[in-house]
Amino acid sequence: MSFLQLQGIEKYFGEHRAIKGIDLQIEKGEFVVFVGPSGCGKSTLLRLIAGLEAIDGGKLSLEGRDITQLPSSKRDLAMVFQSYALYPHMSVFENMSFALKLAKAPLAVIKEKVERAAQILNLTPYLQRTPKELSGGQRQRVAIGRAIVRAPKVFLFDEPLSNLDAALRGQTRVEIAKLHRELGATTIYVTHDQVEAMTLADRVVVLRDGQIEQVGSPLELYDRPANQFVAQFIGTPQMNVSTLAQMPATVRQQAPAGAVGGSIGLRPESVTLQPAGQGLVDGSVELVEALGAETLIYVSTPGGAQLVARQSTRSPLHAGDAVGVSIALEQAHWFDPQGRVVNA
Numbered sequence: 001m002s003f004l005q006l007q008g009i010e011k012y013f014g015e016h017r018a019i020k021g022i023d024l025q026i027e028k029g030e031f032v033v034f035v036g037p038s039g040c041g042k043s044t045l046l047r048l049i050a051g052l053e054a055i056d057g058g059k060l061s062l063e064g065r066d067i068t069q070l071p072s073s074k075r076d077l078a079m080v081f082q083s084y085a086l087y088p089h090m091s092v093f094e095n096m097s098f099a100l101k102l103a104k105a106p107l108a109v110i111k112e113k114v115e116r117a118a119q120i121l122n123l124t125p126y127l128q129r130t131p132k133e134l135s136g137g138q139r140q141r142v143a144i145g146r147a148i149v150r151a152p153k154v155f156l157f158d159e160p161l162s163n164l165d166a167a168l169r170g171q172t173r174v175e176i177a178k179l180h181r182e183l184g185a186t187t188i189y190v191t192h193d194q195v196e197a198m199t200l201a202d203r204v205v206v207l208r209d210g211q212i213e214q215v216g217s218p219l220e221l222y223d224r225p226a227n228q229f230v231a232q233f234i235g236t237p238q239m240n241v242s243t244l245a246q247m248p249a250t251v252r253q254q255a256p257a258g259a260v261g262g263s264i265g266l267r268p269e270s271v272t273l274q275p276a277g278q279g280l281v282d283g284s285v286e287l288v289e290a291l292g293a294e295t296l297i298y299v300s301t302p303g304g305a306q307l308v309a310r311q312s313t314r315s316p317l318h319a320g321d322a323v324g325v326s327i328a329l330e331q332a333h334w335f336d337p338q339g340r341v342v343n344a
């Protein structure tokens with residue numbers, strides 16, 4: 001029996017079936033990330049687990065106990081939202097201690113728990129400030145601290161970093177990862193940002209249109225995506241996907257039978273560039289992005305394939321240059337016409 005178990009979970013908004021029979025098992029201490037494009041249902045699924053929306057079908061169990069109909073306040077879960085939802089007129093200390101105070105915990109216990117959480121989150125110097133005297137990142141940490149002091153069975157995060165600027169988002173992401181290592185609390189985290197998903201998760205659940213496309217560790221999803229959707233959702237820049245028709249005959253001949261009429265997927269690191277005439281096919285450079293530690297080179301081929309090559313060295317190439325394009329066929333992903341993976 002898993003710690004948290006979802007069996008055939010359904011949610012309708014009127015006629016719209018937003019969540020379509022989700023089955024998922026989450027183990028104690030796991031960090032699970034729900035990821036997917038806008039509207040795929042990830043926030044709804046989290047809200048169903050939190051008890052903020054009613055479940056229309058299926059069963060939700062926590063530690064073997066059916067909690068499908070249990071009110072949110074009785075589920076022993078704590079949710080951290082994108083909008084921090086702090087009480088503006090209360091100090092950081094009061095915000096963090098609010099739930100414990102409501103639960104009539106002794107003052108000494110409250111003080112100890114809040115101070116410990118503040119220490120973990122580097123909030124000790126700010127305990128007497130009000131939220132408006134804090135930066136966005138500090139406010140988000142207070143919201144997390146408020147969840148920590150309750151010591152819930154499960155932490156639920158709904159896009160907690162999306163209001164922060166890029167630098168702060170990166171820092172806070174690292175803090176959340178450290179926090180998980182320290183507390184080992186079971187965590188479900190919703191994001192549309194696949195980099196967040198890849199860096200934080202023990203397991204990633206990729207959702208699309210109310211259904212699970214694939215569940216796996218970040219590297220399983222990267223290396224062995226089950227279909228073209230997952231293949232192109234995970235990884236930056238996106239996996240190159242070209243139809244076989246856009247590829248030279250040498251590639252078409254090596255495609256597995258099931259991929260006929262389908263496509264080939266190549267990670268940017270599986271595409272390398274040579275001087276013109278020395279690759280598998282000649283192409284034309286469309287754009288060069290020099291990012292410092294790596295260079296992304298966008299190339300088009302006469303067959304109509306658009307490919308991005310990633311290299312860890314600087315490049316002398318410019319838009320308009322002719323290049324030879326080589327591909328590591330042994331690293332290729334093959335897809336049938338429906339976008340399902342075909343094993344080579």
Ligand code: ATP
Pocket residue numbers: 013016018036037038039040041042043044045192
């Ligand atoms: P985003 O990343 O944009 O927040 P999401 O994956 O979290 O998207 P949800 O917010 O879970 O998506 O929405 C899933 C689907 O359910 C969408 O089609 C949305 O329009 C619909 N939906 C969500 N909440 C409601 C609601 N309260 N009433 C009606 N439809 C809703």
